[in-house]
Amino acid sequence: MLELEEKRLTIAADGVHAWRHKDLLDTDTLSREDIDLVMSQADAMTEIRTRPVGKVATLRGITVVTLFYEQSTRTRASFEVAAKAMGADVVNLSATGSSVEKGESLIDTVRTLEAIGADVVVMRHGKSGAPYLAARYTKSSIINGGDGRHAHxxxxxxxxxxxxxxxxxxxxxxxxxxxxxxxxxxxxxxxxxxxxxxxxxxxxxxxxxxxxxxxxxxxxxxxxxxxxxxxxxxxxxxxxxxxxxxxxxxxxxxxxxxxxxxxxxxxxxxxxxxxxxxxxxxxxxxxxxxxxxxxxxDGVGSVIEEQVTNGVAVRMAVLYLIATARRP
Amino acid sequence: MKTDLLIRGGRVIDPASGMDAVLDVRLRAGVVVEIGSGLTAGPERVFDASGAIVTPGFVDLHAHLREPGFEHKGTIASETAAALRGGFTTVCAMPNTEPAPDSATVVEALWERIRRDARVRVFPIGCVTRGRHGKELAELSELAASGCVALSDDGSPVADGRIMRRALELAGALGLPLSEHSDDPLLNGGGSMNEGVVSERLGLAGQPAAAEIVAIARNLALCETTGGRLHIAHVSTERGVELIAEAKARGLRVTCEVTPSHLFLTEGAVFGSGPAPLYDTNAKINPPLRTEADRRALIQGLKTGVIDAIATDHAPHSIQDKLCEFDAAAPGISCFETALGSLLMQVKGGELNLVDVIEALTIAPARAFSLEKRHAGIGSLTLGVSTDLVVFDMDTLWTVDAARFVSKGRNTPLQGRKLLGRIRAVVADGVLDDREGVARG
Known part of the structure; x- marks a missing residue:
């Protein structure tokens, strides 16, 4: 049996702290430094998003698959916009209308995506822990887009x-x-x-x-x-x-x-x-x-729309850190 | 072939007779003919058991052999071979098969397969209700007449209290114990692990301890009302043990069992030992692994005799049954081949007493289902009858490697763990399984 132990990769980012995570499954294994790194990268992404074009080509050649076993509007759209804003190729898959409906197991699905060339799989699943299972059986990086009642x-x-x-x-x-x-x-x-x-x-x-x-x-x-x-x-x-x-x-x-x-x-x-x-x-x-x-x-204290806007920048930061860490 | 053998110099522990001494045991044609010290070798082969423990063959009140209906998970041939490997020479087969043994026709077909394929003695457990659906009683008298040793709906507890009451009355009159997985299905709510800190952490729906406690309390009340014979299958909660203790003190006809898994592991096994959660589907069982306080209460219950038997709940599953999301995984552990090893680790660690463990693996389960009345050799070293016995050492540390299991089920949460004790030989119904070839002719 493969070990769960997260495959760790190292890159130097900002010359300060290196992102070492192959996957992002939850926040519980992120160190304070990891979190700060995401925040500072998100600042950079926010700046990019305010430019007239709002896009860069940093992730050109990277394939991001969104694999959603549950309905989603904002998370999926947010990831898609984030990946495209950095030049990644994005493939969207839903459980309905895919081989999942024909009974394909989660492991087979993520292995197939890996074989197709997915670098990053953003996954949403109704069962808690499902992305952990997926991450154990694929070399693609898994980003948890929400699993059951467990993590987001x-x-x-x-x-x-x-x-x-x-x-x-x-x-x-x-x-x-x-x-x-x-x-x-x-x-x-x-x-x-x-x-x-x-x-x-x-x-x-x-x-x-x-x-x-x-x-x-x-x-x-x-x-x-x-x-x-x-x-x-x-x-x-x-x-x-x-x-x-x-x-x-x-x-x-x-x-x-x-x-x-x-x-x-x-x-x-x-x-x-x-x-x-x-x-x-x-x-x-x-x-x-x-x-x-x-x-x-809709009151003065409400930052609900800011959350949505920031979602794109933060997901850009996460995609960037994970995709860059994969490069040899 | 029934064996002629002199087992020399082992520590013979036979809780049924209170025997615990270094002795020799002579078998002739598979029958114990003599137990004593300094027996002179006759023409039979000699097995040097010095430094080893010699006990009656182990008796398991709760195992899933999967046949008929689920042969991809296990068969009578494969799982009784695994039982033999683990020292279990008598196994009671739970009725969650397809078809379920709810009539004599099904049980007779099962007996045929047992006679053909079983490597150890197997007794069927019949259903309480038709198809285990909990609606109408099964053909109970027919099941008793066809040789079922107990009745149970296994993992589908009898939810309807009136049906449970009638079943206890009728089964009691037939002399059969009713082995009940005590669980309130509504309270349980379909959770997939123990409800508590770990389930909250993992975002998994939990099964509250109360679901078991409520069901045990109900079943004990019905046992008292009916005067029937109740066997509480795999008790897993501290409060459950307390209720059973109280019922026994009141003189109810109740027995109970605990699994080696619940004695050895807690709910933390689902999380694993790393910083990130494992969601280990091999640690998913029903009832679920509970808290450390529960585990300690089970150990205590075994010590005080409130818990009669250690039963494996051996439940082999195919790889696909476990290689999936935690909620989707089938519950159960392939336990025959690790049971003694984990128990001996606990003996060595001081949590369990060796003689208590042997008693709970031999005469106590035999008596719980009156198996010693069906064959006097079950659960004890009785002179003059075909014998079951186990010879094992207490020193060998070994590492669990499920790939080497005899069972078809590789589903164990103990993969890679160090366990203690090596079985050197088993005699099952008079036939020697001398796995090391140490007995010289």
């Missing part, structure tokens, strides 16, 4: 990037993540980048959707857990609302959307308890009028 590393990096644009250093900043934490790959990946950045993280939501084990220490990361948003939001620098999925309600995890809104919607009254100028974030797609009150979603 580029979302966490773009969220961090957005926060750093406003605050610089995040040390001591209070971040409240509110909503369906249990099923959220966004929350899980954010926890690592935020804790690595010295932020103080509170997870808030209905007791059925916020795993208590996240505060228990032990092997897990250390966060505060709250079921009371009015208290948790007190003095927050950032309020990040997560998407509530309708099927959670159908599964009986919350009594009703009405009940959820009453307890956990981020509205103007609650936001007033946060620090003045607190950021309001959402990974999208929003349920209109559920996670965020409309005036808050």
């Amino acid at each position: 590393p580029t979302q966490a990096l773009l969220d961090l990037y957005t926060m750093r644009q406003h605050f610089g250093d995040l040390a001591g900043r209070r971040v409240v993540i509110v909503g369906d934490v249990m099923h959220s790959r966004v929350a899980r990946s954010n926890i690592y980048t935020l804790l690595a950045s010295g932020a103080d993280v509170t997870l808030c939501g209905p007791a059925t959707l916020v795993p208590r084990t996240l505060e228990s220490g032990g092997e897990g990361p250390r966060c505060r857990v709250s079921t009371n948003l009015d208290e948790a939001i007190e003095g927050a620098d950032v309020v990040m609302a997560l998407r509530i999925q309708k099927e959670r309600q159908e599964g009986g995890l919350i009594p009703s959307l009405r009940d959820y809104i009453a307890g956990y919607q981020v509205n103007a009254r609650r936001l007033a308890r946060a620090k003045p100028g607190a950021l309001v974030m959402h990974p999208g797609p929003k349920n209109e009028g559920v996670e965020l009150a409309p005036d808050v979603a």
Whole structure:
């Protein structure tokens, strides 16, 4: 059996810290220096995106495949735009209409992509851990575009990037993540980048959707857990609302959307308890009028569109670091 | 061929009789005729067992032989050969086959295959309900008459309490224990590992300990109500052990088993030992590997005798069944060939006592399913009957290499791990499997 151990590659980037990761599967194995490197590369990419043409040819000759087993609008489009902005060739594959529908296994699929010449495979999959399996069986670099409820590393990096644009250093900043934490790959990946950045993280939501084990220490990361948003939001620098999925309600995890809104919607009254100028974030797609009150979603603190814009720069940075590290 | 053999100078441990001494054992035509010290060699071959342990053959109350229906995972021939390799000379076959043994017709066909292919003694376990669907009772009297030693729906727990109650009443009257995978399927919710810190970390849906605890409590209550014989299959939780202890103290007819995997490993095996998660599908079993506190409670339960038997839950799977996403992977571990090795590691580490382990592998499981009444040689070194015994040393460290398993199932979370103890010979129903050729003629 092949070992999971991440195949590490080395390049000198910025002459400071070298990117050593073949794959980006989650944020948990990124060092503080890795994260800083992504951030500084993303700055460079942001600069490129503001130029009149907004494109470079750095990744010419590199083939990026987006392999999506689940629906996605923004993540997939964001990766595609990012790869094309650096001159990479992009192939988009969906589970529907591909050999996956004919019963091909994940391993066969990624091996086929490798044989076709995929340098980087951006993968989204409904089952937690699927990209780890893929990464073990292909030489192509795997970027996790979201796996089950486990991880969504580029979302966490773009969220961090957005926060750093406003605050610089995040040390001591209070971040409240509110909503369906249990099923959220966004929350899980954010926890690592935020804790690595010295932020103080509170997870808030209905007791059925916020795993208590996240505060228990032990092997897990250390966060505060709250079921009371009015208290948790007190003095927050950032309020990040997560998407509530309708099927959670159908599964009986919350009594009703009405009940959820009453307890956990981020509205103007609650936001007033946060620090003045607190950021309001959402990974999208929003349920209109559920996670965020409309005036808050479009209010002064809302950086939701910045998140989307930054997503392209951060994904350019990640693609650049990973693709460049592959070069001999 | 039934063996004539003098096994000389081994430490003979036979918990059934309380024997534990360096002794010689003489077999004539596969039958133990004499146990004593300084026996003089006759015309038979002599096996020098000095430094080794000699025990009755191991008895497994819970194994999946996969035949009929899943021969790509394992067959009666391949899996009983693996059992023999691991020292198991009596194996009770779980009924999750296709077709499932829910009538005498299926069981009789199974017996035919067993007689033709089995390398060790195999007893069928019959279904509780038709097709293991949990809706209508199977032909229980027919199953008893055709030689089933217990009843179970295996991994499909009997969810309906009324059906469970009737089954316990009827099975009890037939003298058969009902071996129940105690799990509340609704509470369980289809999770793929233990619910807790690790499942949250990995983003995997968890099975709460409460799903097992609730089911054990229900089954014990029904056992008390009916006076039936309940066997709790592979208990995995601390609270489950406590409930069983209490039930035993109240005099209920309940027995239970634990697997070597739950004694040796925790939920952390799914994550692996590296910085990044492994999502090791070979560590996916049902019930799931639990916490360290649970593991310690299981060890304690074995020590205090609350847990009667060590049962392997040997569950071979094909490579494709495991080489996939964690949620999609089939649960189960190919355990016959590592069971003794992991147990002896725990003996050496001071967690388990050797005699307790041997008892839980021999006479205790035999009694749980009354197997010693079917053949007096099962689970003990009984004079005058065809014998099963195992000779093993306690010193050899070896490395698990699933590629060398006799079982068709290469699915083990112990790949590459160091285990202890080497089986030097097995006598199964009087026939010697002398794997090292050390017995001289």
